[in-house]
Every structure is written in C-alpha cells, then in structure tokens.
Amino acid sequence: MTQDTLRSRLIMAGLEILQEKGLAALTLRACAARVGVSHAAPAHHFSGLPGLLAGIIAKGFTQFADTMEEDRNSAEQTPIGRLCGLCNGYMRFSREHPALFTLMFNTSGEVDTDDPAFCRASDRAYNLLHETCTPYLPVSPQSAATEVLVWALVHGLATLQHSGRIVVTESEGETPTIEDLLRSLPLKLHT
Amino acid sequence: MTQDTLRSRLIMAGLEILQEKGLAALTLRACAARVGVSHAAPAHHFSGLPGLLAGIIAKGFTQFADTMEEDRNSAEQTPIGRLCGLCNGYMRFSREHPALFTLMFNTSGEVDTDDPAFCRASDRAYNLLHETCTPYLPVSPQSAATEVLVWALVHGLATLQHSGRIVVTESEGETPTIEDLLRSLPLKLHT
C-alpha cells in the first residue's frame, strides 16, 4: 500500500516537474525531493530513471486518451464532428503538456518501452483514433488509410505548433482551424 | 582563420556525436575531445552550450535544405513530381539524421534561436517548401493553404516514423508511399 502510494506520487511529481521545468530537470532526486522523501527512496520502486520515465509516459498516455475521448464525446455526434473533437483533444493535450507530449513520442532510448502499463495506455490512445476513423473509407485504392492521413496531419500540426512554426486555432480567425484542415482532406463515408 | 576552423570543426564533431550517440552525449567537453583539443578551448568560440547548439542546428538546416533541394531537382519535373521529391527529401533527412532532426524542431529552451545563421538556414528550408507548393491553390476558400497541409502531413509522418509508430516507404509495397499520401490530398493546380 505504502509502496503503491509512493510509486504513484513519484510519477505525479515527475509529471509536475516536466510541466514546470522541462525534461532536463526530470531526475530521480528531483522527484524524490518534490514528494518529500530521501533521494534513495525511489530505488525501491523503479529500476533507475528509465523505469520512472516509463511510468510517467504511461500516465501521460492515459491522460492523453482521456482528453481525446472527452473532446470527442462532447462534440457534435456526427462522423466529422467526432473526428474534429478527437483531433482538437489531440492538439489541446499537446498544447497544455508540451514537454510530456514530446517525451511520449520520443524514443530517446532512455525509456523502457516494454513496460506493460505503457503499452496498454499507448494502445488505448491509438484505438480511440482508429475507432473514430472507422466510418471513413480511403478515397481511392491507392490512397492511404484515413487514420494514417489524419494521424500524420494532426501530429504534424501539434509538433509544428509546439515548436512555434505554425499557429492553429480552435475558433475562427485568420489562421486555419482543425476543422478547416480536416475538411481539406478527402474523407469518404462508408455507403 | 584558426578560429573559424576550430569553430566549424567543433560543429562537425557535434553533428557526429549527435548521430552516433544522441543528444544526451552532446556536451562541450565531448566535442572538444573529438576534435582533439582541450575542453576549455570551445569557450573561445561559443557562448556555452546554447551557442554550440545554435551552430549545430544552423548547419543541420543547411544540410536539410540541401537534401530536399537535391531530391526535388532530381525528380520528374512536374508540380506533383517536384513536390513528391521534396517530401521524399524531407523524410529521408529525418530518417538518416533522427537525433539532429529532433533537435532542430525542438525548442527545448537551451538553444539560441536569435542566431542569424540559424534563422537564415531555417528560412531557406521553409522557402523551398513554399516555392514547391506555389503551383497549387487551396481546394476551397475554407481549406487550408497547400503548404500547411503538406508540411503538417510530411512532418507528422517523419516524426511518427522516427518513433517507430508507422512505416512509410519510398518504393511500392504494403505500406503507403509518400506519393500515395500526397495524391490522397486534394491539391488543385492554378488554372
């Protein structure tokens, strides 16, 4: 019990440090200090920094999937409405948690990608995208699957937005909205 | 003269270290050691690590633009051929220099983004994309500019490919090619 609590408290501390100070500040000692525990304590719960990172990323994917699901389900319940909602959630999460988002999609080799919690959370996020794209067919036999197009588009937008190179809004204005971009794609419903 | 030479040799060493061992191994001391110079020498040429990183990233953008220009100019000289070539260059560079590519598009705060060489090289890469998209018009008034669509798509593909989440090929096979993906987009030529 105490073990589970400290473990999850260290992960939460890691998420906060990532949010406030970025990846460079994310160390075992910093997490222990934030929780208020000696710096040797995390060794009882994680196999070094890669283990802690895996735990943090798993938690990150869970929050990511929650955000997408929430925005999808509170949007207009049509295929395009749900897809726009999901993508807005994707963009929103990457905007609100830039350092975490970057870490989640960076296999810098320092992360234990076999961690079962990590795989479960990551799969759940992917399946949300997959489900929300199922109403759509590829436009032609040669064209790519809808989910590849959509995923690449929204992921590229999120990454470029994060690095300050483009601006994407949710409300209407001079810059394109997610909805404009998705409507630019050739999406064809099942007949 | 000696100053310029050591400066550029340190940048080249940084690029090699990035390629071989990743971002975590990229330090002032490591660059100095690779060049064969004392670890205090770089201080005469760079204002700490951020200055060296700016130099490395500027060089990276130059190589990036070279790669895209080369692939664009050796492709079939039609609008779609040139655009496919450029995007193949984009993907090829990100595949061949994953750590550098990640660093180039990550404003982790540790980089001096006001560096003039950095701005010049970055602008040249962007202008290549812009030029190659000029034959195309948006499909409708609401839809996004072609270059935003293309950039987001190819950047998303590059990033997701790098993190091992999707596979994109240049030759034909079971997975979509860049050409398939670009042909999936609604691109309309000027009349």
Place this chain on the structure above:
DNA sequence: TGTACATCAGTGAACGCGCGTTCACTGATGTAC
C-alpha cells in the same frame, strides 16, 4: 631590417555542482508459534 609589444587561441589544473548508486541502518508491520 630589426626590435618591442599587443593580441588572442589554446592549455592544463582546479573548482563546485548535481547526478545515480551503494550500503549499513532504523523502525514499522505482519506472521509464526
């Protein structure tokens, strides 16, 4: 042509720093008898 001097890239020793890791320990908890 020669002398004196200024400049400055690179040296090598030393510094403090935060990191992950180790290790003997303490003290609470739970269990066997």
Place this chain on the structure above:
DNA sequence: TGTACATCAGTGAACGCGCGTTCACTGATGTAC
C-alpha cells in the same frame, strides 16, 4: 495473549562521475615604430 522473528520501505552518509566554468599560463601571429 504475548513473544520472537522476518520483511521491507525509507534514511542519511558517502562514493565516483562527468559536467560547465574559471584562471593563470604559453606561445604563435601580427603590428607599430
């Protein structure tokens, strides 16, 4: 009910490590006169 013992999460001191930075120095180069 009580005693003895095993377990184990967390402690705190100590370790070696590589990092960026500082600083007095050396020695080559270029310039003024």
